[in-house]
Amino acid sequence: MRLNGTEDQLATHEYPATSGELIDAYGDARIELQNGSETIGAVLGRLGSETFHSADDVWMTLRGGVGHEAVGRRFYSDRDAPAVGEDGPEQVSF
Template sequence: MRLNGLGDAIERHDYPTSSTDFAQHYGDEVIELQNGQETVAEILARLGNETYTCPQDVRDALFTGVGHEAIGRRYYSDRDPSPFGEDGPQMLSF
């Protein structure tokens, strides 16, 4: 996930601030994701109305609120063992 220069704006913004206020200022900013992009307004809308007391709160909200386009292969894990009594997927090496 790339903040595309939004990091500086997050630092400069006045705190405390609400998610609504932050979205009014920076809602049109685009966040680049691994499999697409989303605007700040789209991400913050998923989280409801919050109050952010510092820049790290906003960063945490953005990293937490992104959609599934921010991850690689959905539902993939090479660390989960198959349950006892079940045959798991065939091993595949990339």
């Protein structure tokens, strides 16, 4: 996930700041995700009204609030055993 330079602007923003203030200031900035992009305004708008006390608070909220496009293949795990009724590779014990 990349904020394309917006992290510097968030770091110098005056806190505390509400999500509405941040959306007004940076809402159009794009967050680059693994499978696409999303605006800061879309992420913060989805999470409702919050007050942030630092840029780190905003960064952590953005990281937790992005959509599924931020991860690789959805529902994929090379660690889980096949579900009941599924055929899969035999488990190997090391």
